[in-house]
Amino acid sequence: MLTIIIPRTTHDTELLDILERVLKQEREVLESIEPDDDLIEYNLNSILVVELVVxxxxxxxxxxxxxxxxxxxxxxxxxxxxxxxxxxxxx
Incomplete structure (x- = not known):
């Protein structure tokens, strides 16, 4: 199967950095998330929502x-x- 890698913008990279810290997920996992995937599946909960917003x-x-x-x-x-x-x- 061919994997297409879409170049990330600085904005995307910053967001992935934040999610890596907050969700404590490996970068490779976060890079595979689609724009409409539910982050609750990646351990987002109400406490982490506050941390994410901060x-x-x-x-x-x-x-x-x-x-x-x-x-x-x-x-x-x-x-x-x-x-x-x-x-x-x-x-």
Missing amino acids: ELEIVYGIEIDDDDLLTENVSTLRRIQELVGKYQQIK
């Missing part, structure tokens, strides 16, 4: 409102990118 705020220089501190807002790579994008536009 990391996102630090790395991207944003402040996420309490109303957006929901597991569903960070349950996939796509949703994380949308959340970060929303707050980067506000900055």
Whole structure:
């Protein structure tokens, strides 16, 4: 089977770095995650959601409102990118 490697952007690399720290998963595992894969399958839980949000705020220089501190807002790579994008536009 042919494996296609899609070049990652700096934004993607930073997000993978964060997930590696928070989810404590090996990089190879994280790189195989599709944009809409449920991160709960990779050990994301309510406690780690808070840790993930704090990391996102630090790395991207944003402040996420309490109303957006929901597991569903960070349950996939796509949703994380949308959340970060929303707050980067506000900055």
